[in-house]
Amino acid sequence: MKVLIATEKPFAATAVEGIKAEIEAAGHEIVLLEKYTDKIQLLDAVKNADAMIVRSDKIDSDVLDASDKLKIVVRAGAGYDSIDTEYAKKKGIVIENTPGQNANAVAELVFGLLVFAVRGFYNGKSGTELKGKKLGILAFGNVGRNVARIAAGFGMEVYAYDAYCPKEVIESAGVKPMENQEELFCTCDIVSLHIPATHETKESINYAMVGKMKKGGILVNTARKEVINEPELIKLLAERTDLKFVTDIKPDADSEFAKFEGRYFSTPKKMGAQTSEANTNAGIAAAKQINSFFATGDTRFQVNK
Known part of the structure; x- marks a missing residue:
């Protein structure tokens, strides 16, 4: 053959x-x-x-x-x-x-992006720590489970929502299962996306969803570009100057996101794997x-x- x-x-x-x-x-x-x-x-x-x-x-x-x-x-x-x-x-x-x-590689990148974000993109000013923060994992597949494993080492409180993963599986990993996606965004300081781009998920990470996050919230996307509703997220970031967005998938509207200096970062190309x-x-x-x-x-x- x-x-x-x-x-x-x-x-x-x-x-x-x-x-x-x-x-x-x-x-x-x-x-x-x-x-x-x-x-x-x-x-x-x-x-x-x-x-x-x-x-x-x-x-x-x-x-x-x-x-x-x-x-x-x-x-x-x-x-x-x-x-x-x-x-x-x-x-x-x-x-x-x-x-x-590729799961561990993507999970490690999540924390590379997070440390960069909470330390103000290394701007020389005082930042914050990940220890004690509430991390939400959206989809508890191979990558999500590796993210949870690493988060435990940082001393974070870890939550997850996955419509297709039994709560018992999430709990067995020492993670607190959420009832729905909205609860995850409302509860957590940081939300890391690990959902595929499907009919149900495309553009589902939008103004209303991300807007539920606490003050100082951080959104991390190492999943797929298509799950982000870019115009709505841009609108939200303009209104919520406390929010940050970090990703390894350069958005179509990268130049618009780049205007949020100190609150947005994208790698030059997809680097998770x-x-x-x-x-x-x-x-x-x-x-x-x-x-x-x-x-x-x-x-x-x-x-x-």
């Missing part, structure tokens, strides 16, 4: 070596397309592929139609909204992700899943069933 690694934003060299070793040990062939600058390059590379490993690359109907042999695409990472999963399902192409492989460890973990997990799929038909990580 021919396995294409197609990454506009490439894996680390060590990750590529690990993926190649896994795939070739199973008797499959690796084809590498890195730093491509045109969709035509991707379409040409896909033509003879039986499987693909991608990162945040856009895999639309054109890409999925480019090969009659394509059977599986694995997103090396958790989020897969850049892939047309419904069209893939119609064509019988399995789409998988690698949940949990940008560690050598996460990069390697996700890539090798993707390779192993492809090998299992071809060996036994294993689809336990399929997201388009």
